[in-house]
Amino acid sequence: MELLIAIVIGVLFGGGTYLILRPSLIRVVMGLALYSNAANLVMIACGGYSPDRTAPFVNSDTNSISTLMDPLPPDFILTAIVISFAVNALFLTTCYFVYLDHGTDDPGQLPVNKLKVENDFVE
Amino acid sequence: MNNSPILRTVVRVAVPITIIVSLRIFFQGHSQPGGGFIAGVLVAAAGAMYLLGFGIERAARWAWWKISVIGLLVSVFTGTVPLLLGRSFMDHAVWQRHLPVMGDIHLSSAILFDVGVYLIVFGTLMTIFVELGQEGR
Amino acid sequence: MNLLVLPILVPLFTALLVALLNGRGMLQKVVSLGSCLWLTGFVFWLLLHVDKSGIESMCFGGWEAPFGIVFVADRLACIMLCLSMLVGTVVLVYTFWTVTDIQQKYFFYPLFQIVLLGVNWSFLSGDLFNLFVAYEVMLVGSYGMMMVGANRGQVLQTMKYIAINTIGSTLFVVGCGLLYATVGTLNFADLAQKTATLSGSRAGLVTAISMVLLVVFAMKTATFPLFFWLPDSYPVVPAGVSGYFAGLLTKVGVYSLLRVFIMVFRQDGHVFSINVLLVLSGFTMLLGVLGAMCQWDIRRILSWHIISQVGYMVMGVGLAANPMIAEVAIAGTIFYIVHHIIVKSSLFLIGGIAERVSGTQEIRKMGGLLDMAPGVALLFIVASLSLAGMPPFSGFLCKLVLIRAGLTGGNYLIVFVALVTGFLTLYSMTKIWSYAFWRNQCHKVVGFNYRGMMAPTAILVVMTILMGLYAQPFLSLGQRAARSVLDPQGYIAAVLGSGDEEPVADTPLEVSEPSRDPMRLVCGQPKEHRR
Numbered sequence: 001m002e003l004l005i006a007i008v009i010g011v012l013f014g015g016g017t018y019l020i021l022r023p024s025l026i027r028v029v030m031g032l033a034l035y036s037n038a039a040n041l042v043m044i045a046c047g048g049y050s051p052d053r054t055a056p057f058v059n060s061d062t063n064s065i066s067t068l069m070d071p072l073p074p075d076f077i078l079t080a081i082v083i084s085f086a087v088n089a090l091f092l093t094t095c096y097f098v099y100l101d102h103g104t105d106d107p108g109q110l111p112v113n114k115l116k117v118e119n120d121f122v123e
Numbered sequence: 124m125n126n127s128p129i130l131r132t133v134v135r136v137a138v139p140i141t142i143i144v145s146l147r148i149f150f151q152g153h154s155q156p157g158g159g160f161i162a163g164v165l166v167a168a169a170g171a172m173y174l175l176g177f178g179i180e181r182a183a184r185w186a187w188w189k190i191s192v193i194g195l196l197v198s199v200f201t202g203t204v205p206l207l208l209g210r211s212f213m214d215h216a217v218w219q220r221h222l223p224v225m226g227d228i229h230l231s232s233a234i235l236f237d238v239g240v241y242l243i244v245f246g247t248l249m250t251i252f253v254e255l256g257q258e259g260r
Numbered sequence: 261m262n263l264l265v266l267p268i269l270v271p272l273f274t275a276l277l278v279a280l281l282n283g284r285g286m287l288q289k290v291v292s293l294g295s296c297l298w299l300t301g302f303v304f305w306l307l308l309h310v311d312k313s314g315i316e317s318m319c320f321g322g323w324e325a326p327f328g329i330v331f332v333a334d335r336l337a338c339i340m341l342c343l344s345m346l347v348g349t350v351v352l353v354y355t356f357w358t359v360t361d362i363q364q365k366y367f368f369y370p371l372f373q374i375v376l377l378g379v380n381w382s383f384l385s386g387d388l389f390n391l392f393v394a395y396e397v398m399l400v401g402s403y404g405m406m407m408v409g410a411n412r413g414q415v416l417q418t419m420k421y422i423a424i425n426t427i428g429s430t431l432f433v434v435g436c437g438l439l440y441a442t443v444g445t446l447n448f449a450d451l452a453q454k455t456a457t458l459s460g461s462r463a464g465l466v467t468a469i470s471m472v473l474l475v476v477f478a479m480k481t482a483t484f485p486l487f488f489w490l491p492d493s494y495p496v497v498p499a500g501v502s503g504y505f506a507g508l509l510t511k512v513g514v515y516s517l518l519r520v521f522i523m524v525f526r527q528d529g530h531v532f533s534i535n536v537l538l539v540l541s542g543f544t545m546l547l548g549v550l551g552a553m554c555q556w557d558i559r560r561i562l563s564w565h566i567i568s569q570v571g572y573m574v575m576g577v578g579l580a581a582n583p584m585i586a587e588v589a590i591a592g593t594i595f596y597i598v599h600h601i602i603v604k605s606s607l608f609l610i611g612g613i614a615e616r617v618s619g620t621q622e623i624r625k626m627g628g629l630l631d632m633a634p635g636v637a638l639l640f641i642v643a644s645l646s647l648a649g650m651p652p653f654s655g656f657l658c659k660l661v662l663i664r665a666g667l668t669g670g671n672y673l674i675v676f677v678a679l680v681t682g683f684l685t686l687y688s689m690t691k692i693w694s695y696a697f698w699r700n701q702c703h704k705v706v707g708f709n710y711r712g713m714m715a716p717t718a719i720l721v722v723m724t725i726l727m728g729l730y731a732q733p734f735l736s737l738g739q740r741a742a743r744s745v746l747d748p749q750g751y752i753a754a755v756l757g758s759g760d761e762e763p764v765a766d767t768p769l770e771v772s773e774p775s776r777d778p779m780r781l782v783c784g785q786p787k788e789h790r791r
Contacts, residue, residue, distance in 0.1 A: 025419075032426045039433035046441035072327070073440065076389050080433050082160060083396045087426055089251055090403055094419045096255070101412040110416060192279045199272055212265040213321040 005045040012038035023106045025095040029088065036084035040077045047073025127176075134176030141169035149241060153229070159237035163244025170249050179256045187249040194242025201235040263302075264318040264331045267341055267380040270299045275373035288369045289356055296352050296376075300345040307338040311737065315744070315754035317386065325386075325755045326450040332386035332755055335741035336594060340383040340515050343601045346723075347507045348376045350716040354609055355500035357712045358616075363409040363498060371408060372501065374401035382512050386755060388439065388446040388473075388524075391516060392432045395480070399425050402509060405501055406493065414496040421493040424486075428479040435472035442466055448524050449755035452748040456526040463527035470525050470533045477520070481513030483574055484543035487567045491551065494566070495559035495621075499612035500713075502559065506566055507605035511597055514573045522580055522590060523745045531581045538578025542674050545571030545681040552688045557621045558611045558696065561688060562604070565647065568681055569600050575674055576662050580746070585669040590742035592661035595735055599646070599654040599727060606643045606720035610636060613710045613717065614696060623692055628701025635714055637697045639721045644689035646724045649682045654727035654734075661735070 012034050019031030053069040099105050145165035152158025174182055205214035218230040274295040278288045310316055310333050320329040333341070352372065359368055378398025385391045406418040440446055442465050443454050455466055475486070482490040490510070497505050521533055548568030555561045576593030580586040613636050618626040630637045646653035659682060666675040727734050744750050 020423075028423060032423065032430075035427065035430040036433070039430045039437070042434045043437040043440075046437040048441075072446075073437070076433075076436065076440075078160075079389070079393060083393065083429070084426075086247075086400060087396070087403075087422070087429070089247075090400065091419070091422045091426065093251070093255065094403075094407070094415060094422060097415050098419050101415060111413075189280070192276050195272075196276050199269070199276070203269065206262055206265065206269075209262075211262055211319055211322050212269070215321065 001050055002045055005041055005049070009038050009041045009045065012041065023108050025098060025105050025107065028107075029092050029095055032091065033084070033088050036080065036088070040080055040084075043073045043077045043080065049073075131176045134172045138169045138172055141172070142166055145169070149237065152237060153231060153234070159240030160244055163241040164248065166241070167245050167248035167252075170245070171252055174252055174256060179253060182249070183253050183257055185253075187246050187253055190246030191243045191250070192246070194239045194244075194246060196239070197242065198236050198239025201232065201239065204232075261316040261318055261333075263306075264316055264333055264384060265320075266302060267299060267306075267345075267384060268377050270295050270302075271373040271377035271380065275370040275377065278373060279367060279370040282365070282367065282370075285361075285364050288364070292352055292369050292373065293349070295373075296345065296349040300342075300349050303338065303341040303345045306333060307335070307342050310338045311335055311740065315750055317755045326445055326447045329390055330386040330447065330449075330755055331384045332448070332751065333384060334744050334751055334754075335737065336515070336518065336745055337383045339594065339598065339737065339741055340511070341380055343511075343598060344376065344379045344383065344508055347504055347601060347605045347720070348372075348379075350719055351500050351504040351605065351609070353716040354503065354612070354713055355498070357710075358499045358612065360409055366408045367404070368408050368498075371401055371404040372504075375405060375501075375504070377401070379508050379512055383515060386448050388448070388451070388520070389436050392429070392436060395432065395512070396429060398509070398512065399429075402497075402505065405505075406497055408498065410496070417493050417496045421489060424479065424489045428476050431472055431479075432476045435469055435476060438469045438472065439466070442469060447755070448519065449748070449752040451524045452526060453752050453756070455524065455530075458527040460528070463529055466525065466527045467529050467532055470521065470530070471536075473520060474533055474536065477513050477516050478540065479513075481510050481517065481570050481574065482544075482567050483537075483570065484540045484547065487544065487548065490567060491555075491560055491563040494563040495557065499615065500609065503605040503608035503612070506562065506608045507601040510566055510570055511573075511601055514570065514577070514593070514597060517574065517577050518590065518593065518745060521577060522586075523748050523751065526748075534578055534581040537574050538581065538671070538674060541571045541574035541578050542677045543571075544568065544574060546677055549681045549684040549688065553684060553691075556624055558614060558623050558626075558692060559608075559621055561623070561692060562607055562611055565607075565685065565688065566604060568685065569604065569647070571681065572596055572659065572662060572678060573600065575666070575678060578674070579662070579665050579669055579671060582669040582671075585665045586746055587739065587742050588661065588665040588668070590745055591735065591739040592658060592665055594738040594741050595654075595661060595731075596658040598734060598738070599658045599724065602720050602723045602727070603643050603646050603655060606639070606717055606724070607647060609713070609717040609720070610640045610643060613713050614640070616713075617710055618696070623695040626696035627699040628697075630697040631701065633710060636710065639714070639717055640697065641693065642721050642725065644693065646728065648686035648689050650686070652725070652728050654724045654731065657728060657731050657735070 016031040016034035016038060019027045019034065022028070022031075047070050049069065053067055055069055055071065098110070102110055104110065145162040148157040148165060149159060149162035150157075152162065170182075201215075202213040205216075206212045213236075215231055215233040215236075217232075274292060278291055281287050281291065306316075315332060315334045317325070317333070318331045319325060320331075323329070355368075355372070375398060378394055378396075378401050381397060382391055382394035385394050403418060403422055406414060406421065410418065436446060439451075442462065443451060443458075445451055445454060455463075458466060478484070479486045479489075494502055494505055517537065521530070521537065525533065545568045548564055548566070548571055552561050552564035552568065555564060573593050573596050576589045576596060579589035580593075582589075613633070614626060614629055615621050617629060617633050617636065620626060642653065646655040649655040649659040659678070663675050663678055666672075666678070
């Protein structure tokens, strides 16, 4: 299971990096979303997930601790999901406004805020 | 798209069902998968369906963000009450009774917190839908 | 102590209330100011209380410490809280004169409270994941703050800022997860306890994970390889609020470095990561000030200076690798943070006034401010000399502490870099002074009434003079804070202990033998022989 999760994490991070490096803002947003999902998967893997463990407190008849899942990593993941959801929504909106303002989705075409050297200034 | 009668008919049926499902998920969230966030997302999905079917003009007149502000107030207030009673912040109490018709009732004060979360998620998502939907025109 | 939740509860309630009051500008101002003033009073009381009677902690919802969410207020956290609220209140008053109608309409005041909430939260949080959440709250507030009433350029810069910080957050989550898998806890006190017993490959693993967190915090503090986002994004923040951002937001990162790399990671070989910080700090200082020297936009100059000043603070953290000077270095860092937050905020506020008066951000176009606004010029010269480290002001003392610590520890190279940086800072400040203030007037008078903005700025400038002239209480407070950071037994006892145990690290200063007092190395005579 851990190997599978590790492979998926690698694929997600790789895909995210690929998307972030694409010349398109919407792909950057999607890449960051993939990043956050990969990070959540890291959390799952670190929590020692395995399919034959159950949540604690719900099935009170479990008498061995080895059949219980650590409840903290899922909590962390839920929090991280909500946060990344909010940030991604905000980021998407920002990118949309950038697109509306500049009429392009390509970061290469966007104006770079260069140092404005004004040589015509006279005292 | 707003004039599609098929879409409108579907929406008329689907929206109430989605709302009922979201309430079901909301109430099972205390000890099973579910809860305020997921239910809020579901009911916001119902809102999105309504927007698709019936257009955005009527919905845009509302200040949807106020719902999330009120929801956040409800949540934080639920956390603050134990503080005022001398317990720790976000502490909660459980109310367990056996009622004659409804059977065992298990009510936790945390459910108010979840109501707040429900409202926050619903309000925020509707704000996003309405604002982004208006921008295109 | 349950009251510890107030520094986040009050801004949250205020934010909600002020949001519901949207459209009634006057009422919003009154409510925000009232809550800020009240909370400032509370956190100063908290500082005195914690300084006197030991570390306070609080569990959320009755879940006990290593499992539940816990808030801890030790001296360092309280000092940071006080600064946050002090600068927050000052900046709030300042923004009453700068905020535009459109900003007010799009939730300027609620967002400001949200930023305060996030900053206060990150100082109080007692576990790593909570720190992450606090960071996110703070960042979301700051994204909003950059976007209110934004023009095209601002939106573009905000987008970059969001992108870089989202990547940082991802790494933070990954670091939290890996650390949880390795050590089994994320609570600071528990981590400090558990990492101290680690050795061998597991300690190496924790050091490797700490490198992930190092990248995260370096991103937030704008340390050497990851500082590029700062000079682009801070100039687009609304005038007054940029003072708060410049003062507090990067310092949250420095605080996290202190908390995590000095207090929490105590495994075998944790010195490695501190040494990495020392190397990075040298580059940060030098590159930051070099960047500032070639800028002509007043906000950009000041933003680049944040980077070089952060370098000094990170240098203090890095010097702590040597146990002999660790306490002095950390005390110096804390004092530096206090100094820097106050001075940098005041400089940004003064820059804001100068922009308003002259109608431009370009210092070559300003000119003649000394004649037009002599009060502003006075404030600026004091703040900038303090920033560059000239004697009567606080900047001199905190640089002195760090440099003496470096000399004692034999880190001559970094001391040299620090001195060069201080010199170049002075050059860069002189540039602003001679172009913007001293020269003949070369623009038409805008006729802006700046007097209202002067008063809050003056409070901060007076603070830096006071801290320079009457430094002993601040230094010894910094030293006590440093001691409890370096020796986390008191922290651990306060968080994990039964509660009635007396925290160990809270021995009063007078009890410690003067001969072993490392502060003596720096400040000369110990306290008794002073008068």
